[in-house]
Amino acid sequence: MKKTFTIQYVFAILIALCVTSCRPESDDLLSYGQNDYQSYYDANHTFAGEFEAFWMAMNENYGIWDYEAEFGLDWDEVYNTYLSRFEELDQRRTRVTDAELEALYTEITDPLHDGHMALTVKNLHTGKYIGLTPHQNRVRREREQDLTEAMLNLTSLDAYLTPEMDAAYRIKAYDGTGSTDIAFEFIDSTMTRAKRAADAYIAMVDAAGGPNASNDSLYVAADSLRVDAQKLILFINTLPLSVRVMMKSYLLATYDMLYTKYAFVGKQIGAPIVELEKEFKEDLLGSFRFALFEGNIAYLRFSGFGLTPHMTSSASSTENPTMYSAYQEAVKRVWHHWFDTIQVLHKSGQLGGVVFDMRNNTGGNLNDYQYVLGALLPSGGWDSHMLRLKNGSGRLDFAPLQPFTAPTYPEAHEVINDRPIVVLANCQSISMAEMTTWGVKSQPNGHFIGVRTYGALSGLSAEPESYSDNYSGAFGVQNVTPIWGYVPKLISLFGEQQQILEGVGITPDQEVHLDANMWMMQQRDNQLEAALDYIRRN
Amino acid sequence: MKRNLFIILLFLSPLVLHAQWRIGVSGGADYNKYSINTNYQVDFRYEGAWGWSAAVFGQYNFTDWLGIRAELEATERNYRFYRTGVWAGTNYVLHNTYLQLPVMAQFSFGGQNLRGFVNVGCYAGYWLTGKYKGTVVDMINDTTVAINEPYIFQNEKDQHWDLGLAGGLGIEYRFLEHWAMHVESRYYYSFISTVKQYQQIKDYRYNTTLGIQAGFSYIF
Numbered sequence: 001m002k003k004t005f006t007i008q009y010v011f012a013i014l015i016a017l018c019v020t021s022c023r024p025e026s027d028d029l030l031s032y033g034q035n036d037y038q039s040y041y042d043a044n045h046t047f048a049g050e051f052e053a054f055w056m057a058m059n060e061n062y063g064i065w066d067y068e069a070e071f072g073l074d075w076d077e078v079y080n081t082y083l084s085r086f087e088e089l090d091q092r093r094t095r096v097t098d099a100e101l102e103a104l105y106t107e108i109t110d111p112l113h114d115g116h117m118a119l120t121v122k123n124l125h126t127g128k129y130i131g132l133t134p135h136q137n138r139v140r141r142e143r144e145q146d147l148t149e150a151m152l153n154l155t156s157l158d159a160y161l162t163p164e165m166d167a168a169y170r171i172k173a174y175d176g177t178g179s180t181d182i183a184f185e186f187i188d189s190t191m192t193r194a195k196r197a198a199d200a201y202i203a204m205v206d207a208a209g210g211p212n213a214s215n216d217s218l219y220v221a222a223d224s225l226r227v228d229a230q231k232l233i234l235f236i237n238t239l240p241l242s243v244r245v246m247m248k249s250y251l252l253a254t255y256d257m258l259y260t261k262y263a264f265v266g267k268q269i270g271a272p273i274v275e276l277e278k279e280f281k282e283d284l285l286g287s288f289r290f291a292l293f294e295g296n297i298a299y300l301r302f303s304g305f306g307l308t309p310h311m312t313s314s315a316s317s318t319e320n321p322t323m324y325s326a327y328q329e330a331v332k333r334v335w336h337h338w339f340d341t342i343q344v345l346h347k348s349g350q351l352g353g354v355v356f357d358m359r360n361n362t363g364g365n366l367n368d369y370q371y372v373l374g375a376l377l378p379s380g381g382w383d384s385h386m387l388r389l390k391n392g393s394g395r396l397d398f399a400p401l402q403p404f405t406a407p408t409y410p411e412a413h414e415v416i417n418d419r420p421i422v423v424l425a426n427c428q429s430i431s432m433a434e435m436t437t438w439g440v441k442s443q444p445n446g447h448f449i450g451v452r453t454y455g456a457l458s459g460l461s462a463e464p465e466s467y468s469d470n471y472s473g474a475f476g477v478q479n480v481t482p483i484w485g486y487v488p489k490l491i492s493l494f495g496e497q498q499q500i501l502e503g504v505g506i507t508p509d510q511e512v513h514l515d516a517n518m519w520m521m522q523q524r525d526n527q528l529e530a531a532l533d534y535i536r537r538n
Numbered sequence: 539m540k541r542n543l544f545i546i547l548l549f550l551s552p553l554v555l556h557a558q559w560r561i562g563v564s565g566g567a568d569y570n571k572y573s574i575n576t577n578y579q580v581d582f583r584y585e586g587a588w589g590w591s592a593a594v595f596g597q598y599n600f601t602d603w604l605g606i607r608a609e610l611e612a613t614e615r616n617y618r619f620y621r622t623g624v625w626a627g628t629n630y631v632l633h634n635t636y637l638q639l640p641v642m643a644q645f646s647f648g649g650q651n652l653r654g655f656v657n658v659g660c661y662a663g664y665w666l667t668g669k670y671k672g673t674v675v676d677m678i679n680d681t682t683v684a685i686n687e688p689y690i691f692q693n694e695k696d697q698h699w700d701l702g703l704a705g706g707l708g709i710e711y712r713f714l715e716h717w718a719m720h721v722e723s724r725y726y727y728s729f730i731s732t733v734k735q736y737q738q739i740k741d742y743r744y745n746t747t748l749g750i751q752a753g754f755s756y757i758f
Contacts, residue, residue, distance in 0.1 A: 022702075022729040023573075027740045031578035059739065066692065076738045366678065389677065393577055395737045396695040400630065400670040400685050404678060459677075470625065471579050490677060 029393050032057035032475040032483075043482040047096065047124060051086040054105075054121065054483045055079050057475040063390035063398075063458065063491045064114060067500040073111050075395070082108055095125050102130045109134045110141075113503030114488060115456025116431065122482040129479050135456060138503055139427060146427035146451050149514040154359055155301075157291055159523035168536070169529055173292040175337045288331050290338035293352075296345050297535050299528075300338050300372070301357035305364030305432040307371050311335065339375055339413075346414040353420040353535035356436060357528070359450065363431025366459075367407060373439045374408035376416040381405040384439055386498055387459070388491040390472040404492065406439065420538045422447045422531040425506070426514070430454040437506045438494060447538075449512050449531050453505035459490030510534070558599040564609075564722070564753025565592040570634075572617035572732075574743040581622040587631045589614025591724075591749055597644065605644040607657060612637055615745045621675075627682035630672025632689060634745075638663030640704040640726075651712045656705075661726060663700035694736050700745070702728035716757050724749040 030039040032053060042049025055078070059065075065075060085104065089096050101123050109119060112134045119132040139147055160171045288307075291299040310331040345351035354376060374382065383403045391399035423440035425433060425448065434453040440446040460473065476484035494501055515526040571586040591613035599605035613636050620629035642659025668689025676683045691698075708722030726749075731742040 023744055024740065024742055026575035026742045028575065029577040029739065033578075056739075059737065066694065069694070079738060387678075392582070393579065394695070394733065394739075394741050396692050399628070400674055400687055401690070402674060402676060402678075402683070402685075 029056070029060065031471070032060070032481075033471060035477045035481050040476075040481050040483075045124070046086075047089040047101075048083060048086040050121065050124065050482045051082060052079075054485075057483060057485060058487075059395055060393045061390065061472050061475050061485065061489075062112075062114070062117075062395075062487050063388070063472070063489060064500055064502055065395045067502065068111070068113060071111070071113065078108060096123060098123050098126055098128050098130055102132070105130065105132055106134075106137065110137050113138070113455070114458065115454055115502050115505075116458060116460055116486070116488050118486045120478060120484045124482065129484075135454075135503065139454065143427050143452075145513075149451070149516060150360055150426045150428040152514065152516060152519055154514070154519070154525060155289075155303075156523055157289065160291070160293070168294060169524075169532055170294050171291045172294060172296075173337075173341070174290070175334045176289040288334050290334050290341075292341055293355075293532055295352040295532070295536055296350050297352040297355060297532055298338055298342050298345070299355040299357065301359075303360065304362050305366075305368040305372075307331065307335065307368045308365055311371055335371060342376070342416065343414050346416060346419070351416070351419050353422065353538075354416060355528070355531045355535070356421070356423045356440060358423055358425040358429045358433040358437055358453075359527070360426065360428045361430070361433035362428070363433050363456070366432065366435075368432065369435070369439075370407040370409045373421075373436050374406060375413065376421060377408045377439075377443075378415050379408055379410050379413070382408055382439070384435065384442070385495070386493040388493055389470070390489045390491070391470065393471070398491075401493070401498075406435070417443070417445055420445055420447060420535045422449055422534055424527050424531055425450045425453050425508070426527075427451055427454055427505070429505075431456045434506055441506060441509060447510065447534055448506065448508045449510045449534065450508050450527055451511060451513060452507050455501060455503040455505035457492045457494070457501050457505075458488035459492070460486065460488050558605075558757060560597045560599070560718075560755045560757040561595065562597070562718075562753050562755030563592075563594050564720070564751045565590070566724075566749055566751030567591070568613060568615075568724070568747050568749030568751075570615040570617055570745055570747045572743065572745060575741070581625065583618075583620050583622065585618040585620070587616035587618045589616040589633065591751060593751075593753075595753075595755075597755070599644075603646050605646070606641070607644050607659075608639065608641045610637075610639055613663075613747070613749070615747055617745075618672075625675050627673060627675045630670050630674065630685060633669045633671060634665060634689075635667045636663045636665055636700060638700065638726075642704055642706070646710070653710050653712075655708050655710060655720075655722075657708070657722070657724075659704050661700075661702060661704040663702075665696070665698045665700065665732070695733050697730055697732055697734045700728055700730045700732075702726055702730065710755075712757075718755050718757060719753070720755070721752045722750070724751055 030036065032039050040053060043053035044050075055075075059075060068075070082104070089101075101121065105119075105121050109117075109132050115135045117133070117135060119134075120129045121132065122129050157171060157174065159165060160169055161174060163170075165171075288302040289300070293299060310328040313328045313332075342351060342354065356372060382405065384406045385404050386401045387404045388401055389399040391397055421440050421443060423437045423446070425437045429437060429450075430453070434455075434457050437448055437453055438457070441448040470489060472487075472489035474484075474486050476482075478484045478486075491500060491502075493499065510530065512527050512530045518524050518526055568589050568591050569586050570589060572584050574584055576582040576584070591611055593609045593611035593613075595607055595609040597605050597607040615634045615636055616631050617634075618629070618631045621627070638661050640657075640659060640661035642657040644655050644657050646653045646655040648654050668691070670685050670687050670689060672685060673682045674685050675681075704724070704726055706722045706724040708720050710718050710720040712718040724747075726745070726747040728745045728747075731744060733741060733743050735741070
């Protein structure tokens with residue numbers, strides 16, 4: 001009996017020991033999603049603290065650590081290697097320069113493959129926020145030739161509109177946002193209005209005594225200008241590139257002069273010209289073009305996916321139209337020209353094929369899919385690939401996979417599954433342009449011509465500030481917290497092997513490099529001609 | 539040497555005299571709880587979930603009150619994950635199937651036909667499969683969709699092997715000379731985190747399982 005109790009005691013002690021000691025506890029983590037005082041305390045005071053916050057935030061938010069490991073990156077090793085270098089910066093008595101800090105963080109982030117990621121780190125000595133875009137560095141570093149080709153401005157189809165063009169490549173019908181009557185009509189009227197407004201303002205202020213006029217008079221004049229300045233902004237933002245080059249000088253010069261001359265009024269009369277220029281450059285829809293080539297090959301090109309707001313806008317008021325609404329009408333008109341042409345030709349069995357030109361297309365809204373490739377596929381959506389959501393603070397924590405169902409055109413339409421669809425893309429085809437490229441390449445009648453795309457295929461949060469919705473997608477607050485990051489939370493997995501293609505991009509079925517000499521000397525586009533040739537052969 | 543062997547056999551003789559083999563089957567339901575530190579993810583909710591278990595076992599009794607029992611058991615260690623707030627709609631159970639081998643000492647007490655018993659021991663297991671069943675929020679189309687898909691193991695992260703304590707409390711009724719039936723409440727306490735420590739940040743996640751099972755055994 002005594003022996004029985006002894007055994008029981010031994011077991012009881014063993015159990016007690018195991019239960020109390022065999023389950024080590026997890027680390028407690030802080031959130032870097034918001035401007036949290038505790039999370040960012042060290043980061044606000046030392047370079048080492050800033051690096052640790054950066055390392056942790058990336059560790060918890062970045063969605064493709066498994067992919068990076070395939071390229072040999074060990075994020076723990078990054079911590080062990082670099083922490084001491086930041087500690088050295090803290091101990092140093094001399095000022096840390098922006099270039100120095102940028103070089104250090106570039107060294108850390110350049111190996112990362114995500115194609116969308118944007119990061120900033122603050123130089124605690126100078127107060128400057130340093131931007132980091134490793135994906136751009138990668139393209140510059142690894143794809144110099146492709147980038148040089150992409151830098152050529154491939155927007156003109158003028159050569160193909162001339163009667164001298166080889167008959168096989170000639171354009172039969174053409175439409176573009178910058179060439180429609182409606183757009184020109186409003187450009188003219190807005191030009192006139194803007195000139196009149198500028199002249200009136202100058203006259204008004206001068207009549208009131210110029211810079212020495214009473215404040216009241218100047219305020220009245222400034223108010224008057226402010227209204228017109230907004231019109232000016234809208235107008236400049238929506239000017240097609242070719243028209244802008246011809247006509248912008250007077251407007252910009254006038255506006256600049258006004259802004260500078262009367263800034264002393266102290267009343268905001270509009271945005272500085274630098275901001276106007278920036279907005280203009282970032283305009284996603286600088287050009288939108290349809291062409292019908294010989295052989296009934298329908299061609300569509302645009303520079304960014306921002307169609308949906310235009311396609312869904314209501315008709316502009318005829319009584320008081322704005323330049324912007326006119327532009328929206330022009331986009332709709334071009335798109336319908338392209339779409340309706342395909343419908344008619346396919347119904348009558350005359351459609352030769354379709355070309356999507358995604359070269360230098362920088363991506364944009366997902367919903368646009370329905371107006372591009374989705375307009376040729378059956379309604380109800382198309383399962384393009386799988387999505388993996390970063391879900392949890394662990395480096396490899398993911399939610400169950402979900403199919404990425406791309407929206408397709410919901411109204412009754414022709415499904416183009418019997419004629420070739422070709423997509424042209426290059427190393428500046430980014431994000432949605434790559435999704436479209438993948439979509440075309442995946443169709444039985446699809447073909448991709450050009451060079452490998454950019455490699456930015458994962459999804460970003462439309463609202464990076466909504467970090468707490470999923471604890472991923474972004475960390476920090478831009479230009480407020482010492483570190484900030486905007487990183488994809490929806491990782492795209494392609495094909496049967498469910499491959500991640502960040503930093504790699506979509507590989508063409510038929511690699512064709514741009515013949516730069518041919519383009520510059522003759523304005524002929526050998527990639528486009530390869531697409532037309534392919535369709536004719538098939 | 540021979541003398542020593544004789545002494546050992548002498549000591550073991552009472553046990554050998556009571557030696558008795560039995561084999562059996564058992565099955566039942568279990569409720570698994572998943573322990574994880576969700577940190578700042580305040581709307582991440584992990585709850586226990588029910589599963590099943592089935593086992594074959596062999597037992598060797600040294601005396602009428604002490605035996606050793608080994609089982610080969612297939613069991614589920616499931617847990618539910620759901621979100622509140624804007625992601626409400628994500629609500630699924632991860633069904634995890636383990637194959638495990640509990641080895642326990644059995645202490646029994648009571649009468650000839652009706653006896654209580656306590657099992658105490660340990661187990662080793664292997665995580666065979668995982669499967670999600672439930673719904674998730676479709677981020678693209680802003681809807682909730684049903685999912686029924688396999689859990690994809692990540693070798694760097696997922697720990698297939700498991701080890702822990704096993705224990706049970708039950709009652710057995712011997713209804714024929716060679717046949718007995720039993721009901722048992724079984725408890726598994728894992729020492730091995732389901733995720734490997736693949737990153738510098740320490741992150742441990744454990745299963746703790748409470749089951750109820752019934753079975754039959756044939757006593758030789």
